[in-house]
Amino acid sequence: MRRAVTFVALAALAWAAWDTGADPIRLVRGLPWLLDFVRRMLPPDLGVLPSALAGAVTTVEIALLGTAAAAILALPLGFLSARNVAAPPVFYPARAALNFFRSVDTLVYALVFVAAVGLGPFPGVLAVVAYTTTSLAKLYSEAIEGIERGPVDAITATGATRLQILRYGVLPQVLPLFLSYVLYRLETNIRAATVLGFVGAGGIGFYLQTYLRMIDYPAASTVLLVTVLMVMAVDFVSSRLRDRLL
């Protein structure tokens, strides 16, 4: 059995390598071009720094606004798709819907929303909201399923309504986890938002794509540098906040 699995796995990988034309020799042959590419990017053209920074600000705005809206929209969905809170007729459709919408990436949502509302940062925000809402709802529901039963029993025993039980028996247990998931999503959304500009959904990606198309590599490298620094800065702040929470 074990041998059969190993054999099938190896065969699948070999076929995939052949089918994708994966060839180490080709990579080695390409190395000089890679170095040439890097050389042509240097030194960075700092003249485009103002527009790169403006793009970075837009990207952070897209991620912040989209994550914040999703954090709130995901709350009801998270409770509805938690096995220990929602009744089966609600739970199963909610879970299925989450899994369906979560399997589409932010970038694909961006294409859809650009078509719907036009170019600019706004469809980017909508794309972040669409993906993050479902992924956070899934994380929320798992946190809810992991709570201690005791405080819920105690609040139930006071004669509280369902909503009161959620508010006082469940929410205090899961809120720190929820906030930590939101910050984690913010970090990944900053990264996702850097490429939203490629499909016309605003932010720093628009500048990167434009300069690459114009074959202005020094300008593109400035944009890349700003992107890296922006991501690192947001990661730093966010992980500090998360450490405080737990």
Place this chain on the structure above:
Amino acid sequence: MIEVLGLRVVLPPTTVALDGVDLAIRAGEFVVILGPSGAGKTTFLRTLNRLVEPTAGTVRVAGRRVTGASPAELRAVRRQVGVIFQQFNLVRRLCAVDNVLTGRLGYVAPLASVIGRFPERDRALARDCLGQVGLGHLADRRADTLSGGEQQRVAIARTLAQSPAVILADEPTASLDPALTDSIMETLRRINVERGLTLVVSQHQLPTALAYATRIVGFRRGRVVFDGPPSAVTPPVVESIYGAGATP
């Protein structure tokens, strides 16, 4: 005050936790439930306010039906029944007085309470209840920073804030340092005597049970095998509850 008839609880898949319990408890009694672990003590207490759903039988508390009650009726009768748990079951991240305040949830406007608004007289009552268990000075401490004994006192204050007719306590001292057993049981007795509240307490320590109860009910394998005053608990009775040769 509590009327139980033909109570049967089968826990999925086939565990018979209670096997036909009939029991009537009068107002003001201090009933201690004895029995080995697995005898059905916890299940019995939890069926009295339907934290566990009975399979058959009827339960009435304070003149209201518990079995067969609509959701609204059930909430109304639950308000009348304070519960003290072995593991205290406080909301860890709330401070002591806010935990006590949750005892008022059955009385206040539901939506206002969800956004954290409680009438001033309920807040005053919560502080008062905390003072009655001797913890007025710890009102603002987060529950998870309190000792076990303090947490159980906060839990008692929470049930007092419910203005209940009955208090159920499931092994209230089993998770505590033995030295604290008497102070917790003494607090419960004071509530029983001063407020005239009916208490139903499960206890695994026989001497403690005999010292505080006005009536002992012995459970074994989901049935009541003894019901009488502490003075009637003789060695053969103990044996009938815990089994031959067993020491509780």
